[in-house]
Amino acid sequence: MILPIKGRIDSANAAQVEQALQSQIAGQTDLVLDAQDLEYISSAGLRVILRIRKEHPELRIVNVNSEVYEILDMTGFTEMMTVEKAYRVVSIAGAEEIGHGANGTIYRIDKDNVVKVYNNPEALKDIQHEREVAKLALILGIPTAISYDVVKVGDSYGSVFELLNARSFAKILANEPEKLDWCVAEFAKMLRLIHGTEVPAGKLPDMRERALDWASFMKDYLPEDAAQKLYALVAAVPHDDHMLHGDYHTKNLELQNDEVLLIDMDTLSVGNPIFELGSMYNAFLGFSELDHSIVRKYQGFDRELSATFWQKSLAAYLGTSCPTKIREVEDKARVIGYTRLIRRAIRRDGLQTETGRAEIAHWKGELLELLRSTDTLLFDRNELEIEAVRENLEEVLAFLGERLEAADCTPKARMQLELAVEEIFINIASYAYNPDTGKATVRIEVSGDPLHVTITFIDRGVPYDPLAKADPDLSASAQERTVGGLGIFLTKKLMDDVVYEYRGGRNILTLKKNLE
């Protein structure tokens, strides 16, 4: 039963209001007070609500304006019972569309604000979900925007974000082709940040479970042996607690002033990065394999740029310039990509139209060919995530040794690299999480022309800039000398470049050494 409460409720009329309400609610269930026309409520009024709630514990108050909401919030009512705000109405007539995601469309409503309008008219739950996961991501160190208001847009719900002077990467790429390499670097950096973020168990859905569903779905549409192989490939991907965005493309990365922000967070999940690369492949290339014009429609630039951007981003993400290696990972991504595309098309009645049938046949042909040559979906990101404890030094050095194998570097350069890795890793193990322990990520890229090694250490310990420390006094006599700071000093001297930054709750130390 819904009952309106109106005007002002204070000590002058509280008794009267209570009597009126009590006379109507006897024996009623599912009681809701509609506060649309409620202007003010005093403590006498609040006591009336408390007494009604005693008999009707299910009582909710809806359509509460912001002044009244503030009173209910301050007095703890919003925590004690369900209080729903009245939704501001926002128009998107003439508003610029700045993004388009799986579950909604984003419009700029004024200079500082954007609204994401959800496709599903029953979206309140989705909105709540997106707010929660965006908050989670922010806490875990992912720069993102969190909505501050829920509004009504026509018959749909929308969530409002503050996004000042922001431009999507899609727009930058379309209008400023000279920024291609910068965009690639930032795009790959953000992707590595997402995939390097460990999510507490149970907070986000597991993408592996979903991928197994996709693979099962394909059983009716692929030859038996191919379907079995596809399922086995997905099943062999181990569980992974690291974050995936789920819809990572150039419209979901925004440059706001000098900061890069990730938006459209409702598809966040956890899982192996191959699942992300699969949907990225689709956004850049898979979707538009038969109809190249689709890319422009979705991203605002042509397919040639889309292909270039994808290739370059994948290379930067993997930390390799080796075309064979990039191709191998792309093929694994395509296995996931085509599986999703075929399933999606079939579920949208793609088999009933000629275009749909042509697309499905094409994707299926590609998938079958890939399945013949694919033995695993796992790939190597030149990264080792390891508990930062001294005992693991050997494993970190073994990882370095593996990476350097192909590099043909001199024993001296190798020793210097080992020394730098030891000094930094032991520093993290000793101080970053003291007295607890935590993880460190070590990323090693060997790339060419001129041949050089880039080693990145990431930890989530206390902020610490090792470069800020003063160099030791080298002229002191043996009796006066102490050994503090020697490790960092050696690292600075033996590497060609050492850069520290603190970003997203992480210490990030990057070492570079030329091998030629």
Add this chain to the structure above:
Amino acid sequence: MLNVTKTVENGQGTISLEGRLDTMSAPELELIVRDTIPGLTALTLDFEKLDYISSAGLRVLLSAQKQMNHQGSMTLTNVNPAILEIFEVTGFTDILTIA
């Protein structure tokens, strides 16, 4: 991995190192040096088979040198060029005697 062999005769000690002197092995050398040093007038550290040294190793060398300064002399022999460069960069060539 670090292998250490030592000989002591008439107050002359020699400690030969083989392998890697790093964070993990430095404490072991530190203990051996501490046991060996009392009564020595000369200590030789043979680096012929030492491939690697990090700041943890430098720390042990410095404390050995400080102690030997009180009671005699300490000499490093057969230091390979890569390790010598570490000594040069850190100014250890000025405080150690390298033969």
